Amino acid sequence: xxxxxxxxxxxxxxxxxxxxxxxxxxxxxxxxxxxxxxxxxxxxxxxxxxxxxxxxxxxxxxxxxxxxxxxxxxxxxxxxxxxxxxxxxxxxxxxxxxxxxxxxxxxxxxxxxxxxxxxxxxxxxxxxxxxxxxxxxxxxxxxxxxxxxxxxxxxxxxxxxxxxxxxxxxxxxxxxxxxxxxxxxxxxxxxxxxxxxxxxxxxxxxxxxxxxxxxxxxxxxxxxxxxxxxxxxxxxxxxxxxxxxxxxxxxxxxxxxxxxxxxxxxxxxxxxxxxxxxxxxxxxxxxxxxxxxxxxxxxxxxxxxxxxxxxxxxxxxxxxxxxxxxxxxxxxxxxxxxxxxxxxxxxxxxxxxxxxxxxxxxxxxxxxxxxxxxxxxxxxxxxxxxxxxxxxxxxxxxxxxxxxxxx
Numbered sequence: 001x002x003x004x005x006x007x008x009x010x011x012x013x014x015x016x017x018x019x020x021x022x023x024x025x026x027x028x029x030x031x032x033x034x035x036x037x038x039x040x041x042x043x044x045x046x047x048x049x050x051x052x053x054x055x056x057x058x059x060x061x062x063x064x065x066x067x068x069x070x071x072x073x074x075x076x077x078x079x080x081x082x083x084x085x086x087x088x089x090x091x092x093x094x095x096x097x098x099x100x101x102x103x104x105x106x107x108x109x110x111x112x113x114x115x116x117x118x119x120x121x122x123x124x125x126x127x128x129x130x131x132x133x134x135x136x137x138x139x140x141x142x143x144x145x146x147x148x149x150x151x152x153x154x155x156x157x158x159x160x161x162x163x164x165x166x167x168x169x170x171x172x173x174x175x176x177x178x179x180x181x182x183x184x185x186x187x188x189x190x191x192x193x194x195x196x197x198x199x200x201x202x203x204x205x206x207x208x209x210x211x212x213x214x215x216x217x218x219x220x221x222x223x224x225x226x227x228x229x230x231x232x233x234x235x236x237x238x239x240x241x242x243x244x245x246x247x248x249x250x251x252x253x254x255x256x257x258x259x260x261x262x263x264x265x266x267x268x269x270x271x272x273x274x275x276x277x278x279x280x281x282x283x284x285x286x287x288x289x290x291x292x293x294x295x296x297x298x299x300x301x302x303x304x305x306x307x308x309x310x311x312x313x314x315x316x317x318x319x320x321x322x323x324x325x326x327x328x329x330x331x332x333x334x335x336x337x338x339x340x341x342x343x344x345x346x347x348x349x350x351x352x353x354x355x356x357x358x359x360x361x362x363x364x365x366x367x368x369x370x371x372x373x374x375x376x377x378x379x380x381x382x383x384x385x386x387x388x389x390x391x392x393x394x395x396x397x398x399x400x401x402x403x404x405x406x407x
Contacts, residue, residue, distance in 0.1 A: 001026065001029040001088065001089075001092045001093060001094070001095055002095055002099045002102075002103070003025055003029075004022050004023075004025035004026040004028075004029055004088060005022075005095065005099075005103040005387065006102075006103060006106060007021050007022040007025055008022035008379070008383045008387075009103060009106050009107045009110065009383075010106075010110075011379060012107070012145075012153070012376065012379060012380055012383070013107075013110040013111065013114060013143065013145075014110075014114075014143045016144065016375075016376075019375060019376070019379045022085075022379075022383070023080070023081040023084045023085050023088070024084075026084060026085055026087070026088030026089075026092065027084050027087070027088060029088055029092040029093070030087060030088050030091045030092045032092070032093075033091060033092055033093055036091070039091050040091055042090050042091055042394060042397065043086075043087050043090040043091050045397060046086070046090040046390060046393050046394055046397065047342070047393065048086070048342070048343060048349075048385075048389045048390045048392075048393040049086035049087065049089070049090045049386075049390045049393070051335070051338050051339045051342060052082040052083065052085075052086050052339065052382060052385070052386075053082065053083050053086070054335055054338075055079070055082055055335045055336075055339065056076075056079050056080075056082045056083050058328060058331060058332065058335055059072075059075060059076060059079055059291060060076065062287070062288075062290040062291060062292070062327075062328070063290075065287070065290060066289075066290035066291075066292045066293050067290075067293055067296070068290075068292045068293050068296060069292075071292035071293070071295075072290065072291075072292035074292070075291050075292050078375070078378070079378075081378075081379070081382055082382050085382050085383060085386045086382070086385075086386045086390045088386070089386040089387065089390040089391045089394060090390055090393075090394050094391065094394065094395065094398075095391070097167075097168075097169050098169050100391075101164065101167055101169050101170060103387070104160060104164050105164060105170075105174065105178070107156075107157070107160065108157045108160045108161045108164060108178060108181050109177065109178075109181050111153045111154060111156075111157040111181075111185065112157055112161070112180070112181035112182075112184040112185050114141055114142060114143060114145070114150070115154055115157070115184050115185055115187075115188035116184050116188070117142040118139060118140075118141050118142050118150075118188065118192065119187070119188050119191060119192065121139065121142065122139055122191065122192060129241075130240055130241055130244060133192075133193055133241050133244045133245055133248070134244040134247075134248055135248065136248045136249075136252055136265065136266050136267075138192070138194065139192045145376060146374055146376060146377065147194060148194075148196045148365070148368070148369045148377075149369075149371075149374065149376050149377045149380060150194070150197070151189065151194035151195070151196040151197025151198070151200070151365075152196060152197060152200055152361055152362070152365045152380070153380065154185040154186075154188055154189050154194070154197045154201075155185070155189065155197050155200040155201040155204065155361050156357070156358065156361055156384070157181060157182070157185040158182050158185040158186050158189075158201060159204055159357040159361070160354070160357075161178040161179065161181045161182035161185070162178075162179075162182050163353055163354055163357070164178050165178045165179060186201070189201055190235045190239060190242065191239060191241060192241060193239070193241040193242050193244070193245035195245065195249070195368070196365055196368050196369060198232075199364060199365075199367075199368065200360075200361045200364040200365050202228055202231075202232065203360065203361075203364045204357055204360055204361060204364075205224065205227070205228045206225070206228050207356075207360055208224065209221050209222075209224035209225040209228055210225075212224060213225070249267060251265075252265045252266060252267040252268050253267050253268065253271070255268045256268035256271045256272065261308060262307060262308065262309065262313075263308070263309055263310055263313045269309065269313055269314075269315045270315060270317075270318045272307040272309065272314075272315075273298070273314075273315050273316060273317050273318065274317065274319065274322065275305075275307075276298055276301045276302060276305070277298065277301075277317045277322050277323075277325075277326050278322075279301055279304075279305075280297050280298070280301050280326060281322075281325050281326055281329075284297075284326075284329060285325070285329050285330060286329045286330060286331065287328060287329040287331050287332070288324075288325065288326055288327045288328040288329035288331075288332055289326065289327065290327060290328075291327035291328065291332075292327075293327075294316070294317075294323065294326050294327045295316065297326070298314070298316060298317070298326075299314070302314045316370065316373065317370055318368060318369050318370055319366065319367060319368065319369070319370065320336065320365075320366030320367075320369065320370050320371045320372065321333060321336065321366060321367070323370045323372070323373065324336045339385070340359055340362065340363050343355055343359060343389050343393075344356070344359065346393075348392070348396045349389065349392055349393065349396075352388075352392055354388050354392075355388050355389055355392060358384050358385070358388050358389075359389075362381055362384070362385075
């Protein structure tokens with residue numbers, strides 16, 4: 001199972017083929033469990049693992065009304081890890097604490113290294129990079145990771161590094177390196193002005209500040225709250241990339257609101273996609289058009305109102321919640337919300353800071369990106385969910401069985 005986790009992280013960071021191999025290795029780890037017959041029932045008792053399975057079952061059902069059967073079969077293959085990866089974490093022999101630490105450290109340190117390497121590209125030609133940001137473009141990571149996913153990974157690295165430093169198994173040298181990784185991740189997000197990454201970073205910090213205040217740690221909570229407000233302002237004053245990103249984003253949105261030509265403006269095209277998707281959802285609000293038919297439905301709706309966009313610039317929806325409504329209606333949206341919210345209804349998961357920060361980062365990123373539209377984003381979601389949420393639920397249930405057996 002340890003090998004499957006390392007392969008999953010390596011697939012996220014650099015070698016895409018491991019994204020496909022990791023679930024297969026996980027299934028092999030399930031088959032290698034010497035108590036497989038006894039433990040296979042753990043999957044069906046693990047409520048965290050059943051929500052991704054419910055999403056897959058709903059996708060199966062949409063085949064009854066989808067028109068693109070070829071696309072539907074392709075979606076089924078793409079979503080198979082939503083069954084196999086949670087299965088592995090629910091049934092395979094669980095990782096030892098040091099193994100979990102090594103997987104977390106591999107992700108955190110690997111992402112931080114990619115951040116520093118991407119920063120080096122920026123400093124090699126600051127002028128060109130700043131001009132690209134002014135034009136609404138983003139500095140591409142040094143490995144083939146979509147910049148929105150990379151921003152979310154950097155935010156997860158910041159929170160993950162600080163949490164891993166508190167792990168009892170972490171030696172002093174690793175704690176220092178993890179602190180450096182957190183600083184590197186935050187610096188990369190600010191200097192390169194990744195919008196999504198900064199959004200999820202400050203959302204997480206704001207949520208933690210409010211939690212401290214509600215827990216009556218007023219001084220620490222207020223200090224963090226001041227930091228959450230002051231740091232973006234300081235970054236705006238000190239970093240030209242942040243100023244350019246803010247001004248270009250405002251100008252971008254204005255092109256849409258004023259009815260100008262939006263062919264060359266990313267945010268404006270996304271707003272047009274929202275309006276287009278809204279018209280479709282009004283007609284298919286219950287079960288959607290089917291996940292396999294969303295692109296065809298968007299293309300057809302653009303024929304009615306194209307916003308002056310050339311066909312190549314008619315983008316898909318950049319919001320996971322709207323995409324869930326478009327493909328699955330209120331049923332699909334309900335399953336997505338259950339995946340994100342159910343863990344927070346369980347006290348033992350709610351007390352787990354890794355689970356809380358991961359869900360908050362993903363839920364916030366979904367506001368500005370269709371996380372499951374790309375293979376890398378879908379892998380980050382289901383691997384992180386299984387590694388943190390499903391594994392924590394499995395450990396809790398094992399503890400309960402042990403306590404019940406000792407009575």
